[in-house]
Amino acid sequence: xxxxxxxxxxxxxxxxxxxxxxxxxxxxxxxxxxxxxxxxxxxxxxxxxxxxxxxxxxxxxxxxxxxxxxxxxxxxxxxxxxxxxxxxxxxxxxxxxxxxxxxxxxxxxxxxxxxxxxxxxxxxxxxxxxxxxxxxxxxxxxxxxxxxxxxxxxxxxxxxxxxxxxxxxxxxxxxxxxxxxxxxxxxxxxxxxxxxxxxxxxxxxxxxxxxxxxxxxxxxxxxxxxxxxxxxxxxxxxxxxxxxxxxxxxxxxxxxxxxxxxxxxxxxxxxxxxxxxxxxxxxxxxxxxxxxxxxxxxxxxxxxxxxxxxxxxxxxxxxxxxxxxxxxxxxxxxxxxxxxxxxxxxxxxxxxxxxxxxxxxxxxxxxxxxxxxxxxxxxxxxxxxxxxxxxxxxxxxxxxxxxxxxxxxxxxxxxxxxxxxxxxxxxxxxxxxxxxxxxxxxxxxxxxxxxxxxxxxxxxxxxxxxxxxxxxxxxxxxxxxx
Amino acid sequence: xxxxxxxxxxxxxxxxxxxxxxxxxxxxxxxxxxxxxxxxxxxxxxxxxxxxxxxxxxxxxxxxxxxxxxxxxxxxxxxxxxxx
Numbered sequence: 001x002x003x004x005x006x007x008x009x010x011x012x013x014x015x016x017x018x019x020x021x022x023x024x025x026x027x028x029x030x031x032x033x034x035x036x037x038x039x040x041x042x043x044x045x046x047x048x049x050x051x052x053x054x055x056x057x058x059x060x061x062x063x064x065x066x067x068x069x070x071x072x073x074x075x076x077x078x079x080x081x082x083x084x085x086x087x088x089x090x091x092x093x094x095x096x097x098x099x100x101x102x103x104x105x106x107x108x109x110x111x112x113x114x115x116x117x118x119x120x121x122x123x124x125x126x127x128x129x130x131x132x133x134x135x136x137x138x139x140x141x142x143x144x145x146x147x148x149x150x151x152x153x154x155x156x157x158x159x160x161x162x163x164x165x166x167x168x169x170x171x172x173x174x175x176x177x178x179x180x181x182x183x184x185x186x187x188x189x190x191x192x193x194x195x196x197x198x199x200x201x202x203x204x205x206x207x208x209x210x211x212x213x214x215x216x217x218x219x220x221x222x223x224x225x226x227x228x229x230x231x232x233x234x235x236x237x238x239x240x241x242x243x244x245x246x247x248x249x250x251x252x253x254x255x256x257x258x259x260x261x262x263x264x265x266x267x268x269x270x271x272x273x274x275x276x277x278x279x280x281x282x283x284x285x286x287x288x289x290x291x292x293x294x295x296x297x298x299x300x301x302x303x304x305x306x307x308x309x310x311x312x313x314x315x316x317x318x319x320x321x322x323x324x325x326x327x328x329x330x331x332x333x334x335x336x337x338x339x340x341x342x343x344x345x346x347x348x349x350x351x352x353x354x355x356x357x358x359x360x361x362x363x364x365x366x367x368x369x370x371x372x373x374x375x376x377x378x379x380x381x382x383x384x385x386x387x388x389x390x391x392x393x394x395x396x397x398x399x400x401x402x403x404x405x406x407x408x409x410x411x412x413x414x415x416x417x418x419x420x421x422x423x424x425x426x427x428x429x430x431x432x433x434x435x436x437x438x439x440x441x442x443x444x445x446x447x448x449x450x451x452x453x454x455x456x457x458x459x460x461x462x463x464x465x466x467x468x469x470x471x472x473x474x475x476x477x478x479x480x481x482x
Numbered sequence: 483x484x485x486x487x488x489x490x491x492x493x494x495x496x497x498x499x500x501x502x503x504x505x506x507x508x509x510x511x512x513x514x515x516x517x518x519x520x521x522x523x524x525x526x527x528x529x530x531x532x533x534x535x536x537x538x539x540x541x542x543x544x545x546x547x548x549x550x551x552x553x554x555x556x557x558x559x560x561x562x563x564x565x566x
Binding site: 386452453 | 531535
């Protein structure tokens, strides 16, 4: 089997002077990436095979050198977000059994006086001139380790093997048409599966990847697209929505030549799809659905003439998806394929999520007659109210139709009469003068009886993960305490 | 000191809650003593919505016993009064 390393070496020989990675203040050709990553690899000679080395970097060429160096050494790269909380950092280091943390210009005083026996080294100390033989890398060796973001539970380690990576990359490339001609732009953190997938796709095809560090800097994104004649842009739906709201006139011109605009892991609002389809004169807007544990399991290329713009697409090649335990056609999404992990890292508590090569995602969804998959919510979010199953995500969608409401999270809480009832945590728009009773009145008018939240709590902010996702489970546990 | 106007406003608010939960209830049909069984759609959800609206409007918590025992607008009015 070819690994990402084999392909990188191939590009290094065939297109040595071509830029592989470009950042704000640096660039690396394929040859330079190959040479520098070998130096990094050599500094890891003392580590036994399959050891874990943690990386904590902003998006940079040095991250890419370190990541590839670890893979070349036959070790596993544990990728950490620089914005990680201290508690999460300590948990991941302990759970991963990582032996070394490599970083650059980041403060690690928080690791002192803890029971984590991990060495911390700066990137510049990791480039060795000594030469060692390349180890044999097997397809089932772990290449990298990411932790789930913890929106529904504590983080879980997800070890991705070399064969997982190659399987997924082949699907990305065949469905979305990436090639060595692409100049791709990613403002996504490389510590996230979406961002890391963009890097690996580029290294697989031999294209050029431009890394930015701030997805909120919309001007920088648009300037970079123009400056480098970018052909593909990867962005989360929030970035796409912000671009439309604040730069609508500008993006009509500056995105029109993109070949591909790829977003991720969630349904994109249909009106946003429609606007971007108009802007992308000859390009495609696409999304995908997957978990870190089952990367890129579906792909959706949006078409104007089809009425399926809220779908996350069809299963990726050689990936099976089935809907289990249906209730009114909606059930839990199960996925099987070579993109699916076998178990969590050093954690057997959730092994029931895996069954005969299937992963039970905990996501709810359904297929339409044409085989397009739609997401409906999370299984563990379902609330049984007097025998009626309610999807909090549906209730949230209806409440968010009130323009005074910026964000809402619905959770279930115990109720003496109904068994469970709903509680709404509501963040209002800054100018709003809405009262709790106004929100309740809106719910009574717009929701079925059993879906009306019986408690409303106004909040200034929600607890979020490092990636900005709301920690729903924390709200649930807070509600249970009350 | 409680004023007569306080009671008037309170009664008006409770009436409004009933008109909101029972949109087909006309002004002439409203009666403080009208019993739950005389409403065509006063089911357990309507009961809970009446309580939830009263709690959110007056910023009060109605306990479980009170919440299952009231059977008229007058009962809810008295319950709210006792908590203010």
